[in-house]
Amino acid sequence: MVVAKVSYEERRRQRLEENRRRMEELNLPQLSQALRNFPSPKPSPMKRVKPRSIQKQVVVVRRSSRVANMPAPVFKEVVIDRVAIPRRIYRQRDLSNRVYATEEARQEALEKAEQLQLSLESEFPTFIKSMLQSHVSGGFWLGLPVHFSKKNLPKKDEVITLIDEDVNEYPTIYLPRKTGLSGGWKGFAVAHNLADGDALVFQLIRRTAFKVYIIRVNSPAEDKQL
Template sequence: MVVEKQTTYEEVRLKRVEENKKRMEALNLPKLSQILNSTSVKISPMKKRSIPRTPEKHMVIVRRSSRISNSSSVPVYREVDVKRVQIQRRGVGKRRDFLNRVYVSEEIREEAIAKAKKFQDELGSGYPSFVKSMLQSHVSGGFWLGLPAQFCKSHLGIQDGVITLIDEEGEEYETIYLARKNGLSGGWMGFAVAHNLAYGDTLVFELVRRTAFKVYITRVGSCGESSKDMS
């Protein structure tokens, strides 16, 4: 009797399990459970690896005593690290807002260029020079000043370095010269803001030393007249 009761109970239990399984499949519960399990797993984002900056190296001749150097005419070289060119930034306040841009007519701009070129011809110093008319990218936003490529190739060399800009008051401003891009980057913003340069102003750059320019500014007046400015 006991065996028969156990058999009947087991049959009823298995029957209910089968019925419950069919109900779950009808409600699509197994698939929902799999979806919930897959979405609950959080994948941690990969951390970006910082790539160390490789210092630039140059080959230099090793200094030796006169006795050793006289015994051999073959120089000995070794590698040295070249430090990146850095300059101290001057406090120039906030960058100019692009909404405050001021445009002048092309005629007025050409007039300022003509006056600057006339001034350049009258310098008479014999130093190399060039004329540069200011665009918006020179005096606001990015503050990047591209220089004439041929002038850079002939007079400024192929190495990055510090170039000093000297205004007509004798005030000096250090800027970073990027040889591969033929232009002035860091430090140029300080000069432009300090002298309130605007679109259409025209500058004469006179190379008075290998790494120094004397800068003369011809300004575009608000009344349509350009005026030579001793900044």
């Protein structure tokens, strides 16, 4: 056991001596000392970041002339669970001046319109429309007969001209997906002072033009002069 221990210590000493000799041959001790004496690099100063300045601009929200000219909305407080919550109240349209035709007067105007329709040239398609309040006030939307529209009118949005009995022309926008007249119909209705119960005869004289005959509700009994 003693011989083995001495042999181990001798081999360990020989390895250390051999490692030292190799280090001296490679000049490692001198390099290590030189690195210790070499001044360490100065840390680079941190770049100062200039804080961004955020400019606040006042943006004026533009409102359309139609909305800008409308009266300001009225708000009313509504109490819910003892908490007052402002609630917008929309001004209702004044309908007090509306005049509604009686069923007898409406039917009489329709009968006169049917007589007029029979006297028109049959080569031009025709239909009769009895006026309602939605046609002549408020919404100003005129729905046309679906079957007539699909058979005779354009399949895409088109300008359709209404020609009254004085040969005055009124362009309107026809919407086939809704089978009705939108923009421009209000101008025609207002210009001719149409009322609830009036009966109108539409005669398609061209692909995009109607001759329109108006039978006034409660009008005199004499026949309509063409």
